[in-house]
Amino acid sequence: MGLGTTPTTGHVTFGPFGNGTGMLLSGASYTNQIGSVFFPANNDEVVITIPFSMHGITSFQNVTPRFLGECPEGYARAARIINDGGVTGGTFTITFYDASNTLIGTTAAIAWNASTSTVDTAIELITGSGSVTVSGSLSAGYVITFLTGVIRRVVGDGASLTGGTKAGTMDSYARYTVTEDNEVFPGIQFAVKNGGAATWSSYSDLNGTNLAASISALSGYSAGGAGLDMRIKVVGTGAAEFRRLQQCSLRTNIDPSLYTVADSSITFAGPDPTDVIRIRTVADPNTNLYSFTGGGTKDINVGANFGTEVFFIRENATGTILMRSSPYTQILGYGNLGTVNLFYGEEVQLAQSSQVAEIKAKVDAYLDVAISSRLATSAYVTPDNASITAIKAKTDTLPANPASVSDIPTAVQVADTVLRRSTANVEASGTGDAISLKSLYGMVAQGVHNTQVSGPTLTVTRSDDTTVLGTRTVTTDPSAEPIVGIDSD
Numbered sequence: 001m002g003l004g005t006t007p008t009t010g011h012v013t014f015g016p017f018g019n020g021t022g023m024l025l026s027g028a029s030y031t032n033q034i035g036s037v038f039f040p041a042n043n044d045e046v047v048i049t050i051p052f053s054m055h056g057i058t059s060f061q062n063v064t065p066r067f068l069g070e071c072p073e074g075y076a077r078a079a080r081i082i083n084d085g086g087v088t089g090g091t092f093t094i095t096f097y098d099a100s101n102t103l104i105g106t107t108a109a110i111a112w113n114a115s116t117s118t119v120d121t122a123i124e125l126i127t128g129s130g131s132v133t134v135s136g137s138l139s140a141g142y143v144i145t146f147l148t149g150v151i152r153r154v155v156g157d158g159a160s161l162t163g164g165t166k167a168g169t170m171d172s173y174a175r176y177t178v179t180e181d182n183e184v185f186p187g188i189q190f191a192v193k194n195g196g197a198a199t200w201s202s203y204s205d206l207n208g209t210n211l212a213a214s215i216s217a218l219s220g221y222s223a224g225g226a227g228l229d230m231r232i233k234v235v236g237t238g239a240a241e242f243r244r245l246q247q248c249s250l251r252t253n254i255d256p257s258l259y260t261v262a263d264s265s266i267t268f269a270g271p272d273p274t275d276v277i278r279i280r281t282v283a284d285p286n287t288n289l290y291s292f293t294g295g296g297t298k299d300i301n302v303g304a305n306f307g308t309e310v311f312f313i314r315e316n317a318t319g320t321i322l323m324r325s326s327p328y329t330q331i332l333g334y335g336n337l338g339t340v341n342l343f344y345g346e347e348v349q350l351a352q353s354s355q356v357a358e359i360k361a362k363v364d365a366y367l368d369v370a371i372s373s374r375l376a377t378s379a380y381v382t383p384d385n386a387s388i389t390a391i392k393a394k395t396d397t398l399p400a401n402p403a404s405v406s407d408i409p410t411a412v413q414v415a416d417t418v419l420r421r422s423t424a425n426v427e428a429s430g431t432g433d434a435i436s437l438k439s440l441y442g443m444v445a446q447g448v449h450n451t452q453v454s455g456p457t458l459t460v461t462r463s464d465d466t467t468v469l470g471t472r473t474v475t476t477d478p479s480a481e482p483i484v485g486i487d488s489d
Contacts, residue, residue: 049231110122274317
């Protein structure tokens with residue numbers, strides 16, 4: 001039972017759920033890691049019993065219990081319609097009923113892959129402008145949420161959907177969010193008995209009226225006596241089948257002066273016999289509220305610290321902090337607040353170290369063997385070390401910092417070097433194409449080397465003025481002043 005809005009009100013809360021003490025599952029029903037009970041098939045059932053007697057409950061309030069879950073045929077502020085069978089075409093419609101089950105209307109046909117805005121527009125033509133918000137998709141479920149305080153029953157019709165594994169169908173669920181006072185849900189019952197008694201009362205539908213009458217119907221019940229035992233039963237059957245239940249909250253009137261040690265306790269699970277567990281308040285984070293040493297479980301009586309916000313520290317025998325929870329981790333309240341597992345901190349680090357060691361062992365065991373096997377195969381090609389050495393020799397001559405200004409010649413330096421280079425050096429160089437008259441060098445050679453004209457032939461020599469570089473045909477004119485030679489000097 002959690003702390004209510006005043007010291008005289010509270011609530012009995014079932015869930016979030018885990019498969020363990022106080023829970024009996026049958027059929028295909030199961031729980032998952034987020035604390036929900038699921039009912040995949042008709043007649044799946046769960047009975048959830050609070051595993052200790054509660055004290056101080058003077059009466060249940062005559063108000064609607066609050067739920068977190070999903071149920072067909074229910075009335076809630078939010079609904080979910082879904083076809084998760086991978087449909088590929090067709091249309092669907094959505095029908096709405098008010099809180100008295102009076103038909104409001106049915107939408108026009110909506111395409112199977114319609115956007116949320118399209119679905120929203122189609123719905124608001126029936127329910128009124130601005131009356132809903134829509135999120136999701138058909139495969140994940142369209143979630144339709146009404147204005148605060150408005151509850152509806154929503155039924156989707158997928159008879160015209162095609163393709164996939166669920167053609168022609170659609171599931172519709174009321175989605176309870178533990179926020180509305182006027183929601184209506186079918187198919188959940190409860191039973192009570194005096195604390196420690198052998199016989200439970202008959203199951204009754206879980207609603208405010210029946211809850212309010214339940215305690216007064218118990219013979220000899222006393223809020224300060226043996227206390228109250230309570231359980232709820234959920235059966236997935238017919239149109240009333242709950243498909244998911246995560247939390248059920250029933251509001252009460254209470255008398256805190258009638259609490260007992262068991263009503264105001266919290267159980268800690270210490271992982272190591274030598275570790276020290278410390279519970280400290282948020283208001284005074286340096287002072288221990290409770291502490292104990294050892295493994296196993298330890299029940300701590302809340303006592304005068306009822307309603308206090310606390311956090312937990314776990315230390316080893318030398319005082320090193322192995323785990324520290326965040327502030328506001330827990331508010332100490334009425335009822336056993338469950339088990340706080342302190343198996344994280346050092347254990348997580350050790351697990352990570354263990355995984356690293358395992359990976360290293362596999363690398364040591366397999367990597368070298370794999371490489372050796374690869375080298376031994378006929379498909380393996382030995383590297384060309386000679387070519388690699390040659391490439392290295394060339395790259396070794398590159399400037400250490402080619403981006404340095406001194407390593408990169410300027411345009412003027414390049415031009416001067418070209419213009420001052422002698423034709424003899426060009427002839428001696430092995431770089432570039434073969435020496436030819438038809439090149440920039442050849443053009444320069446015709447202007448500076450020894451040339452001779454004999455008849456129609458112009459002969460150009462190399463820089464030694466003897467070796468012939470090449471010849472050109474010239475046209476002569478006997479009436480013109482003949483040029484019979486140009487000396488290289």
